Amino acid sequence: MITAHYGRIVMVILLPITLLFLLYYGYSGTRDNQLSTHKTTPKAESNDNNNREKAAFVVLARNTDLFGLRESMRMMEDRFNRKFNYPWVFLNDEPFDEKFKEWTTGIASGETYYGTLEHEMWGYPDWIDQEKAKKNREKMEQDGIIYGGSESYRHMCRFQSGFFFRHPLLDQFDYYWRVEPDVKFMCDVDYDPFKLMRERDLKYGFAISLREYESTIPTLWETTKKFMEKYPQHILPLNNSESLLSWVTEDGGQSYNLCHFWSNFEIGSIAWLRSKPYLDYFNFLDKEGGFFYERWGDAPVHSIAAAMMLKKSEVHYFYDMGYFHNPFSQCPSEPEWLPAEKCSCNPADSLDKEYWSCSPRFLEVTGKSNRDFIITER
DSSP states (O other), X not given: OHHHHHHHHHHHHHHXXXXXXXXXXXXXXXXXXXXXXXXXXXXXXXXXXXXXXXXXXXXXXXXXXXXXXXXXXXXXXXXTGGGTOOOEEEEESSOOOHHHHHHHHTTOSSOEEEEEOOTTTSSOOTTOOHHHHHHHHXXXXXXXXXXXXXXXXXXXXXXXXXXXXXXXXXXXXXXXXXXXXXXXXXXXXXXXXXXXHHHTXXXXXXXOEEEOOGGGOTTHHHHHHHHHHHOGGGOXXXXXXXXXXXXXXXXXXXXXXXXXXXXXXXXXXXXXXXXXXXXXXXXXXXXXXXXXXXXXXXXXXXXXXXXXXXXXXGEEEOTTSOEEETTEEEOOOSSTHHHHHHBOSOGGGOGGGSTTBSHHHHHHHHTOOGGGGOOOOO
C-alpha cells in the first residue's frame, strides 16, 4: 500500500514535467524541420581562410535542379572559390533530398547549409485575393507575357525581393553572392569580391543590366512614386550628385525607363537589404499586391531600390567577370589581355554591346568607363 501510495505521488509530480518536455521538444523538432538545416565542414583549407569575409553563395533551387546547379558550382569553384572556400547556402520551398545534399556538398570547397522556407516566405499573404490573382495570371498567359501564367514564378520573385536575406541561415553573414542553376562563370576571378565590397563600402554589385518587359510591371513605377512621396527620408534625391535615380528615369521621375540589374547575378550587402528603407519599400510594394496581380520581378525591385537609396559609389559593375545566363552574357573586351588570358567567352557576344543593355547608361550616369571597374590584375 505504501509503495503504491508513493508511486501515485511520483506520477503526479512527473507527469506534468514529462508533458512539458514533450511539448517543448515537439515544437523544437517542428521548427527544425521547417528550417531543415544541414551543415558540413570544408574539405580543404585555404591560406586565405583566416582573412575571409562573412559571406556566402546563396542558391534558391529544387532537387530537380541538381545537375544544372552542379555545373554552375563547378565553374564557380574552378574560377574563384577553390582559392577562398566560401560557404554555400541552399534554399528550397520543399526539403532537399539526401542525394542533393551529398552531390552539392561533394563539389563545394566550403561549408554547405540547407534550409527550407516557411509559409510567410513562400505563400500568399492574407491580403491577396487569390481568385483575382488567378484570373490575372490566366489573362497574362493568354497575352503571351513571359511567365505570365506561372504561380510559382511569382512566389519566387516575391521571395527574392523580400525574404531570402531574412532566412535564419543568413544571420551569420554580411554579404551574399547569388548563384543559379545552368549559369556560367567564364573568367578567372583572382581577387575577393566580398573583400572589395567591405573595403569600398559597396552595397550592391551586378554583371548584366537590361530593360524589363513593361507588360510585367504596368503599375510598379506609379506605386514607387507613391512610396517616394510617403517616405522622402529614404530617397537620395535626383539633385544630389551621388544619386543613381537618373539611371532608371530620364524625365525627372515621371516614368521608368525599365533599366534593371539582372539579379540572377548579384553580390550584395545583407545589412542593406535588411535596413528600414529597403524593408519599407518591399512592404509597401507587397501590400499593393503587384507580385501576384501583375508579375513584378525581384530584378526591377532591387534595381529601383538601389537607384533610390544608394550612392553611385556604393554600386559596382563587375565588368571583369565573364557571366552567362541564358540567353545573355557579359564578357569583358578591354583591356585586350583580359578576355585573351583570363576568360573563355567571346566579347562580341556580350550584351553590353547591344542597344537594350543598360550598362552604357550606368557608365554615363556614374561618369565612369569600363576600365574603372576592372579589379583583376594581369
